[in-house]
Amino acid sequence: MKRREQSQTEQLKQALAERDAQLQEARTRLAAVEDSTSLQVGRALTAAAKRPGRSLVRLPRDLYRLWRRSGTTQHVQRRRPGAEPVRSFDADRQEARLLSGMVGSSEDLLVAATVVGSAIQDAVSPYLRSVPLRPHDAQIVMDGVDVDLVLVSSSAAAAGSPWAHVGDPAAADRTRALHWVLESAAARGIPTVLLDDAPAPPALRGLGFDRVHRGDAGVPLHLFNPVAADLTPGPKAVFVRGTPQDPVPEVLTELDAGVVDADSPGLADALRAANVAVVPAFPTEDTRLRRRAWACGTGVITHSAVPNAANPHAEALAVSVPRMRAERVTPSAMRLRLRKVFLEEATPVRLAGILGDLDFPPGTPGSELPLRGRSVAVLADPAGEPDADLLAADLTGAVLRPTEVVVPHAASRLPGIQRLRAEGITVRTVRFSAPDTPAELTRNTPGAPVPRVGGLGPDRWAALAERATAPWAHLWTGPVSRTRLADLVCAVECSDADAVGASTGEGHAPGPGSPLDGAGERGFFDRPDTVAPQYVFVSEVVPELARTHLVRRGWNPDEWNRRGARLLALGPDHGPAGPDADDEDAVYNSTDASTGAVG
Incomplete structure (x- = not known):
């Protein structure tokens, strides 16, 4: 740090x-x-x-x-207890860890002193190095830890929290402690942010934050994702209550729909288990529950307890719920919705937007660190000018651009690689052999043997990965769609896998009596007619995206699973049946429904 x-x-x-x-x-x-x-x-x-x-x-x-x-006799002076206190660096470091509650530090994460609710804490944990503050030790921790940000949420003032009712005159001690934290941060030039994600005393917003964000921390895809959706037992429909006092529609009870609270810890599992989620109608700026349901692979029905004058032809729940339950959500439609959440409303994107205009002290990397986990280095070995042109076309037109490209030194002179440099993409080069060898000089000579694209061995991929600085490496072996890299990074953000790619077709077929046997009746991803598995952990994949340090090992990908790597299968790209593949809003609208009065 x-x-x-x-x-x-x-x-x-x-x-x-x-x-x-x-x-x-x-x-x-x-x-x-x-x-x-x-x-x-x-x-x-x-x-x-x-x-x-x-x-x-x-x-x-x-x-x-x-x-x-007093003559020539010399006596050994015994050291008095405490006369020479000895303190080691390890002791100082252990004290600092005990004081701040931190088990380590990382230069790739911002260090944030947090006064937040449990949901916000779980959402930001992978993207910020959190130092929780409590009313009784806030001053000690702030004095002893060098933080980059103070993050507070309105949900921290909820009953049962250590900061319950902060900002209320009845909780003057907690309000005074938080006010001191904000004053200390201002004196040290540390920005302060309030996430206004829940009702809270009005005095909380008036404590003097540098920024007040109306909303939560976005969709945490590591919590809300479609991984293991078919393994989660539960009803096919679920009613999400905004508050425990909301009545459950009688028609949903007749349809054997489940009920879950919006702030329940089991919300993600309930959404993954259901084909359709019925959520209360919110204002247009608040789509928190719908986005979470889409990320879990669940169709959404919004309803209102009062007649819908704006849409008098809206379906009743008795019609819309069975219709949505019977519809089949294709993998391509699921991927479109998940990709939209990943690119626009995921937690790291939301944090980067909130921190974008804040004034951080000199030397602080700033708002780009929450997105550091999405940095990708593309490893490629273009065999000639056509392959280099294909590589440049893939990366410049990609929805998610890579951070850097690593190619052999002999390929750095190709026009396609020069085009990548002109587009602002960092290009790094690697020498596989001594410079100016006949093999390199005749690489693009007509008639010379041209290696097959993607034919590199583990040692060659490891040599390319040694030059990469990004945490993820994309093994480019040929042209891919403009959304493929975004889907791969989204998959690892959802699953925390070590590598993701197309399954080799072994080790993922469900056997008789297994939890996946017969899951095609209500599953989204492992239906009998689905050739390739989607968002399923397997024992072997053809790696497309992997952790850079894993590629540097030079291991055979067939051995990655046996060496402890977690491998996720992601099927090939398919065009959605119905809406245009590029019209993502059409896919959203085709998988959403609204209802009028319920009764």
């Missing part, structure tokens, strides 16, 4: 070190005075004067002993 020049923490540590040095010097001088012969002679004379009887008889003997010891 970076250290700012002369920060408040460093000044306190320096002052404490100076005080310890002064105290040690004083103890050394005091020990020297107490061990001096002059002081001991003075003590013997004083004792003889106070008690002349027996002390006068012992005085000559005591003086003689002092004279003998």
